[in-house]
Amino acid sequence: MPQFSLYEEEYHPSPLKRTWIEFRNSHIAVVGLVVLAGLLLFSLFAPFLAPYDPLAQNIDGLLIPPSWTVNGSISHLFGTDALGRDVFSRIIYGCRVTLGSSILLVLLAMLIGVTIGTVAGVMQGVRSSVINHLLDALMAIPTLLIAIIIVAIVGTGLVNSMWAITLALIPQFIHHTRSFVRAEMKKEYILASRLDGATNRQLFFNSILPNMIEMLVVQGTLALSIAVIDISALGFLNLGAQPPLPELGAILADGLDVAYLAPWNVALPGLTIFVMVLAINIVGDGLRSALRKRLVR
Incomplete structure (x- = not known):
């Protein structure tokens, strides 16, 4: 028998649960989250999901069409490239390299940017003004251009391109963190904590x-889409990942030589990059909308 309660208790979900409730109300955002989760699964379990070695060449199976075409083979779902390598396996590993590298460098850029931005937000006077104008100058330059300049100085390669994109993304996190900290420092609860004797470190944490x-x-999801585009662009320009490393931009560049004979070598990795960036942007927009609606309610 259910226990009788004279007073009906109101249900107040946690902030995280309220955000999820608002997020799942957007069907497009949920679809983007499912697609992004699928790409993450491909990245994590690439060795188990890929049917072939992405670097294995087969001279007896050059430029086999995808399985859905008339001359296609079911043994190669997305066909093969000019060296007989399985395109499906290379795309799976390409998602691992591109998306995994992007997540890693965004986390590193966020850590460094938040640290410097917090210090800049707490500081006042000439030092704060110099940092502010320097950030405005750096943010006026596209991140890809900054990355190309850095790669031209330190050399090509996936690791160097990751460092270059990390350095290009840091000013954005510094700018947003500095603006947020300066706005928070003017609020009453910060003043009350200061009156209680809290230090700047205690105030921050x-x-x-x-x-x-x-x-x-929100800023991390937006930076992640920029990182995916920049890593793919540097790989396509032969400034990032070098062959035979299966990276989506490098795979796309390799397919240009046989684009007229085997258009799937260009279309499929390009479509993968497009879907990846679109899913990240949709999830980021959904999170921003959910957070805004949660705060309004």
Whole structure:
């Protein structure tokens, strides 16, 4: 028998659950999240999902069409390239290299950017003004151009391109963190903590950082889409990942030589990059909308 309650208790979900409720109300955002989760699964379990070695060449199976065409073979779902390598396996490993590298460098850029941005937000006077104008100058330059300049100085390669894109993304996190910290420092709860004797470090970890999580999630998803595009662009320009490393931009560049004979070698990796960036942007927009609606309610 259910227990009788004279007073009906109101249900107040946690902030994280309220964000998820608002997020799942957008069907497009949920579809983007499912696609992004699928790409992450491909990246994590690439050795188990790929039917062939992405670097294995087969001279007896050059330029086999995809399985859905008339002359296609079911043994090679997306066909093969000019060296007989399985395109489906290379795309799976390409997702692992491109998306995995992008996530890693975005986390590193976020860590460095938040640290410097917090220090810049706390500082005042001439030093704060110099950092502000320097950030405005750097943010006016596209991240890809900054990455190309850095790669031209330090040399080509996937690791160098990752460092270059990380350095190009850091000013964005510094700018947003600095603006957020300066706005929070003017609020009453920060003043009350200061009157209680809290240091700047205590203010950041106990008061500012918990409120900054939402901004970092949104900015992180936007930076992730930029990182995917930049890594793919550098690989396509032969400035990033070098052959035979299966990276989506490098795979796309390899397919240009046989684009007229085997258009799937260009269309399929290009479509993968497009779907990956689109899914990340949709999830980022969904998170931003969910957070805004949660705060309004």
